[in-house]
Amino acid sequence: MTRIGDKDMNRRNRFITLFSLLLVSLVCIGMVLAEMEEILEDREIALVRRYIPNAVITNVDQELVEVGKSLFSGDTLVTDEEGFAMILFMDQSVTRVRPESQLIVRGEVNRDRSATTRIDVNAGEIFMNVNRQANSDVEVGTASSVASVKGTTFGARSSGYYWVEEGEVEVMALESGQMVTITENMFAQVNEDGTEVTSGAITEEEKRELGSGYSVLDTDLQERRMQLRFRDANGQVREFELELYEQEN
């Protein structure tokens, strides 16, 4: 004989058991997810390679930029009216940041060296050189647009203006979903509403003007060799191969 009360009791017990299991499972999943999140957050996605004061990085706290400073997913980098910064991503892609810019970097880096990077340009302008050898997906977003890039040298402004020096960029207006692909020596402009994209060509002079200013961050030295002969304290001639270094621009 089965009693209803007993049935209810059994049902309740099963529920409690299932609930307990679910709760424990959720806690475990949460712990695992939290741990995973922690792992993801612990993994740097970029470094500050060079900077010209002043620039700050904000996340929970605000910190002044310094060479070698790590950028984690969700970090915001801000430059003031004189600040420049060069960011080096884990796939060797490089982003140069103009003064009065604000950008948020997000992404993840995987064991197989592939990476996903998203840079939201909330203000100002960036110029990016995406490593074409890397297996990375890079997106640049503004309030009205998003651009997908791969193996490209291009610039982006928070106003939705993009131009390409090398490679190609796919630009989409967020509101309308309209997409255009621009290649070398082309630009694309997404309007404020994110409904329309216009594109066209840029001249060499315009391209040079757009890229100007970033060279302050380029202090790489280019090696040149020269053979020198000179005389030592006793007048004896000695020959040396001298290595000279020119600033690369």
Add this chain to the structure above:
Amino acid sequence: MIKSIWILLLLTVSSGWSTLVAQQDNVRHQAPVALERYTEHLLEFDVPGVVQDQVLEALLFTRPADRSSFEQQEARFENGRVRFPVEISSREATGIEYYFMLRLTDGSQITWPNVNEDESPVHVTVIDPETVERPLADFIDYTILSPQPGRALGEGDVLIAVALFYDDEDVEDGNFRILINEEDVTEEAEISPFVIKYIPEESSEGEKSVMILFEQGGEEFEVSSWNYRFVPGQEISFGEYAPVQNRPPSGSLELGARNQEISGMNNDALNGRLRISGQRGHWEYSLNGYMTSQEDRRLQPQSRYSFEMRYGPWLELQIGDTYPMMSDLTITGRRVRGLNSRVSLFGERLEAQFIVGDMNRAINNIYSPIEVEPQFAGDQQVGTNYTLGFEEGGRGTFSQKLIGGRLAFGHRDRFRFAIHGFKVEDDTTSILVLDDFNKLTEFQPELERNLTLGDRGYLTDNPDELIIEGSNPRPRGNLVLGSELSFSMDNQRIRFKSEGGMSLLNMDISEGPLNQQRAEELGLDLDVEIENVIDRLSWLIIINEQMSTLPFRFQENETGDLELEPFFPTSILANDSRLHLNYFDHQLQMRYQWVGPDYQTLANSTIRRDVSGFTVMDRFRLFENRIYVTLGYEALQNNLLGVQNATTHTNTMRSGISWFPIRSELPRISLSSSLRTRDNQTEPFNPWLDGSPEQVIHAAIRNYQIAGEDTLTAARPRLRETLSLNGSVTQNFNLFDLSHQANVNYGVTQTDDRYFLYGESESRNFSIRLTSRFDDLPQPFRLRLGYIINRSESGGGLSDVKIHGFDLGAETFLMENKLTLNGELAFTRNRFSSLSLVVNDNNNPDFTGDNYYVPADESERSRRHTNAFIIRVNAQYDFTTNHALLASANLTNVSDPLGNLGAMPNDRILHLRYIFRF
């Protein structure tokens, strides 16, 4: 980087020891255990008993171990010390050989090694920069973020960053480490699980190596390694499109004053040195000058001046005191006051070199008045000698001029053929030479003041009766022609180079070219065609009977007269060919040389003559370059023309093993040995000593051989074996939180002479040096401590030299490194004992064939004991980077406990210098 090689004592032993002791001029030098390739080292020689104004030149002769000719390098001798920077730039050199020479104003010279320095120079192993091959961490991927391999970074821009990619389980319980130039900087680096970052606080200029290691379970894996270059100072970066720059003149000016008292004699000196260099477009220029109040017309130039201009890679001009290099068998750095120029075209595929100038300047003879000396036979005067002598140091030198050139075709790294040649000739008109009485009367009649009227009359009638004491200096001429062929294959793994040369040397060109009249005086018949040829060649080389080798043969003609017939003497030729193979960590070198006995050149005195043979040497590396092994064999012989009584065969076997561990806490050990046998394949034979005891037969002065029925004089028998064993250990260690380096050397050289009783010798030396660094003190401080003992016996035990030396040195940097102080206290105790050999006439004074050597009576033994204290202090104060003041003081005290040398005053030197850099 300069590695200062601190050297303790290896003092000399030789028959010239008495001179050494008297002059307090023992050379102190300690050869390094090894020299690292591509790194500049300092070789230091101390000769505390010699002062600067006694020194004409301080020279270091160096050569790669497989070369025949030394390259000479000059450095400034100061305060009893000279330092030579040495860098091994040759890729294939497995060792270098060197000897040191100090030429003194009195004509003597001090060398190190002090016996046979050019035949038995110091040999030092060359090692490659250390590299370690560790297992690769192939379970860890990485991306070099900064700096990219091979790139250069400027000041304030150095960030070393690597991104790491791996599975967690692969790297459990492991640690990452980062090494910069093999120095572990992990503690200063920022290491997160996936990124390693390091920013050096300060760095010296140059190539930097970065290595990322992963340590797990006691094993080290290499994750990544690469090099970059650090270039401090932004001023070295140039504009984007301006590879050719203008460089304003810069340089330094140095003014010095020296006060010294040596052996009670005061000798002060002033000197100045100026260097200026700059660039304007493709034109580069430099000006060097050294002026000293020690300049003396009786010496070769002491002051030196030179100006150099260079136009890109295409043109080079050196004017003044130049040190041209042409090839191993020609000129290798001998000083020439004149012009050395070079033109290079078509990407260095065509090069021309031209040299002209003086190797010696003229120094006039200073004669003393004629000495009259009657000659007697018994009580009867049979004649009179009239001798023209020289004042002390009055013997002169002709001005010696050099002109030469070289033309090379092809690129030096692929295939190159070159021809070269030069002529050296004394200017016979540059000094006055009084070779007969008429000339003396005409130019220096005051030298007749010891003559009576009768003497004058006799010499006027017989001007050639004037005897020149020791003969006048003779003008010489030399012509050298040569060619060179070199090529390389298989990415330079196979390299071949061969040089051939011919040298004609005339020992006296004062009489000019040989002509028929002179030939007749010599009793020869000179064909007019040959006379014409000789005359036509006289612009190149004066050919006469004074040639070191006559290019003539004497032929009896139909009338029975001796006639000259030209021929080509092979003795004036030389060849040196080398093949280098570099495969499988082996560097195999083969060399064949043939240098004729008459291959003499006035421009290079370091070429060994009358030698032929081959050398094979293999050097290989084991255990990831930790162990170097050298094996070599050399077979040489002299008497190439077969004109000497015997041919000496010299066979040398060399071996060496060196351990250069990677870990700095392990010692560096180097052991080497050589066995040299010299055998002239002549048996001792003296029929007049038959039946004598062994010690008499083996001390015989003369040796004989039987030829048919005749007993003829033969070469002295020689069969000598010289065994050398050398070992050195260098150990770095930490004690009391200080880093120290200890270096111990031990060497023994034994020579056994199978035939000559007094030909054996043995030398043992031991030295130890400790260098401690007190870098953690507020004022960095370094301390050096050294001790040496040397014991040498020669002459079969007749000569015995014992030397004990001790020195203590310290160096510190004060006032924010503006003031550098270093001082040294050294003490040596020398004991010398020698018994000479005398001739025993075997109770037969009228016949010398049975004479033999015996030691002199023990009462004639020569003994000298000296104790020497040397105190040396140096200070340098840098007011600014442009202005510096240097002061040095040196005090030497020598005492002679036995009193043989008499009272010796202290020697002292004070030297002040001001340097202005601009």
